[in-house]
Amino acid sequence: xxxxxxxxxxxxxxxxxxxxxxxxxxxxxxxxxxxxxxxxxxxxxxxxxxxxxxxxxxxxxxxxxxxxxxxxxxxxxxxxxxxxxxxxxxxxxxxxxxxxxxxxxxxxxxxxxxxxxxxxxxxxxxxxxxxxxxxxxxxxxxxxxxxxxxxxxxxxxxxxxxxxxxxxxxxxxxxxxxxxxxxxxxxxxxxxxxxxxxxxxxxxxxxxxxxxxxxxxxxxxxxxxxxxxxxxxxxxxxxxxxxxxxxxxxxxxxxxxxxxxxxxxxxxxxxxxxxxxxxxxxxxxxxxxxxxxxxxxxxxxxxxxxxxxxxxxxxxxxxxxxxxxxxxxxxxxxxxxxxxxxxxxxxxxxxxxxxxxxxxxxxxxxxxxxxxxxxxxxxxxxxxxxxxxxxxxxxxxxxxxxxxxxxxxxxxxxxxxxxxxxxxxxxxxxxxxxxxxxxxxxxxxxxxxxxxxxxxx
Numbered sequence: 001x002x003x004x005x006x007x008x009x010x011x012x013x014x015x016x017x018x019x020x021x022x023x024x025x026x027x028x029x030x031x032x033x034x035x036x037x038x039x040x041x042x043x044x045x046x047x048x049x050x051x052x053x054x055x056x057x058x059x060x061x062x063x064x065x066x067x068x069x070x071x072x073x074x075x076x077x078x079x080x081x082x083x084x085x086x087x088x089x090x091x092x093x094x095x096x097x098x099x100x101x102x103x104x105x106x107x108x109x110x111x112x113x114x115x116x117x118x119x120x121x122x123x124x125x126x127x128x129x130x131x132x133x134x135x136x137x138x139x140x141x142x143x144x145x146x147x148x149x150x151x152x153x154x155x156x157x158x159x160x161x162x163x164x165x166x167x168x169x170x171x172x173x174x175x176x177x178x179x180x181x182x183x184x185x186x187x188x189x190x191x192x193x194x195x196x197x198x199x200x201x202x203x204x205x206x207x208x209x210x211x212x213x214x215x216x217x218x219x220x221x222x223x224x225x226x227x228x229x230x231x232x233x234x235x236x237x238x239x240x241x242x243x244x245x246x247x248x249x250x251x252x253x254x255x256x257x258x259x260x261x262x263x264x265x266x267x268x269x270x271x272x273x274x275x276x277x278x279x280x281x282x283x284x285x286x287x288x289x290x291x292x293x294x295x296x297x298x299x300x301x302x303x304x305x306x307x308x309x310x311x312x313x314x315x316x317x318x319x320x321x322x323x324x325x326x327x328x329x330x331x332x333x334x335x336x337x338x339x340x341x342x343x344x345x346x347x348x349x350x351x352x353x354x355x356x357x358x359x360x361x362x363x364x365x366x367x368x369x370x371x372x373x374x375x376x377x378x379x380x381x382x383x384x385x386x387x388x389x390x391x392x393x394x395x396x397x398x399x400x401x402x403x404x405x406x407x408x409x410x411x412x413x414x415x416x417x418x419x420x421x422x423x424x425x426x427x428x429x430x431x432x433x434x435x436x437x438x439x440x441x442x443x444x445x446x447x448x449x450x451x452x453x454x455x456x457x
Contacts, residue, residue, distance in 0.1 A: 005152060005156055005159070009149055009152055009153070012148060012149065013149075016142070017120065020120055020140060020142065021120065021122065024057075024120065024121075024140055025122060027051070027055060027057060028122055028124045028136060031047065031048065031051055031136065031138075032124050032126050032136055034047050035048065035136075036126045036127070036128060036134075037128060037129050038128065038129065039126075039128050039136075040063070040069060040128075044061075045070055048061065048070055057138050057139065057140050058138070058139035058140070059071075059136060059137070059138055059139075060136070060137040060138075060139065061134060061135075061136050061137075062134065062135045062136075063132075063134060064132045064133050064134065118142040119139055119141050119142065120139070120140045120141075121137055121138065121139050122137070122138050123135055123136070123137050124136050124137075181203050181209050181210075182209065184203060185209070185212065185213050188213075188216070188217075189216060192216075192220045196224060196227065197224065198217075198221045198224050199217065199220065247407050250408045251296075251300050251408070254408055254422070254423070255297070258289050258292060258293055259293070261289065262286055262290070265286055265289075266286065268282075269282055269283075295422055296422045296424070299422050299424040299425075300424070302428065303407075303424065303427070306431055306432075306435070314351050314353055315351065315352075315353075315354060316349050316350070316351045317349065317350070317354050318347065318348070319349065319350050319357070319382060320345045320347050320382055322354065322358055322361065323345055323361055323380065323382065323387075326358065326361050326362055326365065327343070327365075329362070334369070337369065337372070337374045337375070337376075338374055338375045339369065339372060339374075339375070339376060339377070339378050340375070340376070340378070341378050341379075341380075342378070342379035343379070343380050344379070344381045344382070345380065345381070345382040346383055346384065348382060348384060350457045352436040353435075356432045356435065356436060357432075357436065359428070359432060360429050360432050360433060360455070363425045363426070363428060363429050364455075365380075367425050367426065367429075368389050368390075368391035369391070371391065371393045371451075372392055372393055372450075373392070373393070376391065376392040376450075377390075377392045377450075378390065378391045378392075379391075385456060385457060386454060386456055387454070387455040387457070388452055388453070388454050388455075389452070390445060390450060390451070391450050391451060392450040393451055395444035395448055395449075395450065395451060396411060396442075396444065401442065401443075404442060405426050405427055405429075405430040405442075406427060407423065408423035408424065408427075410423050426442070433455070438455060438457050439456035439457075440453070440454060440455050440456065441453075442454075
């Protein structure tokens, strides 16, 4: 407030003078426009007289010889004691402050009447219709600025007091409402400590306190969301741990049973008990059991690596070429079982992990041949967006289909290891397809004569 008053006090005189200069320029140009054709006529003098009366300005008109032709007499102030000063103030254009009556004709100095009253002049040269040069001077008495400055000094304490009172009252109100809102934020923060729900923000506005409240609520909402996500992750991890535990228990059982049988056979052979005296026969049985266990162990190791192996970069490759490269591996088995193999493969590209898709195709073909009776029909079809493998077998029931992709699950008709394999084939297939984000389904054939596995890409 003090700075504003100081600036106003210092700039008021200059601003006032500049404002009057602009008004004088406008006024004199307007008058010149009216009298420039015949400046010495009585009409022109009448115009000057009227303008002087209504505007409070004094006009002086000089002819080409520098003689004052209007007015006939010039009086600035009755009984004025005009004292010449050495101060000269040049104004834009021809505007100046002048001193006494003699200097009015030259307009080159400033003057003060009784050390208080000042006059401001402005000259405008123009030509009449006969191209003779005239000079019109306008004189305007400047009002004393000192009085206005003194008034500012007088009212300054009162204005300062009023501003202080208003400021104090405003500060009190702001402090009151700010404290109230801060208390509300504090209460809300304490509620957030024990709340797992996102709370509403009751603090509205655009000031710093409102922004603080928004940030606190945003932080709490983020924490709630993060906690929910962590709880979901913990639940998933718990399920995975339970699945791993269950898997290990089943794997142990799957390994323990044949090993127990193998141990009994070997013990019978050692002691030459009953039929086990035929060692050559039961050595082949032991070899077969060991091979099955080796296959089972390899599958278990492969499954254990699925979660640990980083996802390899997917590439685009020809699916038909991959399938054609796998078929020769099963040729001897097809001939031995007299399968009718139908193949209809179109050239098609897919984007996935080639090694994992190769394992999927190999397991699906192996699974189809394992459950197809001798002389049965197996068909492989590859069309745009879909791979199908059909085999004639006993269709699975709904309950069996719900569990078919679980680890170590074998349908009722394949409980025998000789027919059911390790029970991990379709489990591995499902895990690999999920990893490569490929859709699939395993359903009975429409004619009820077998099963069909569909792979979508």
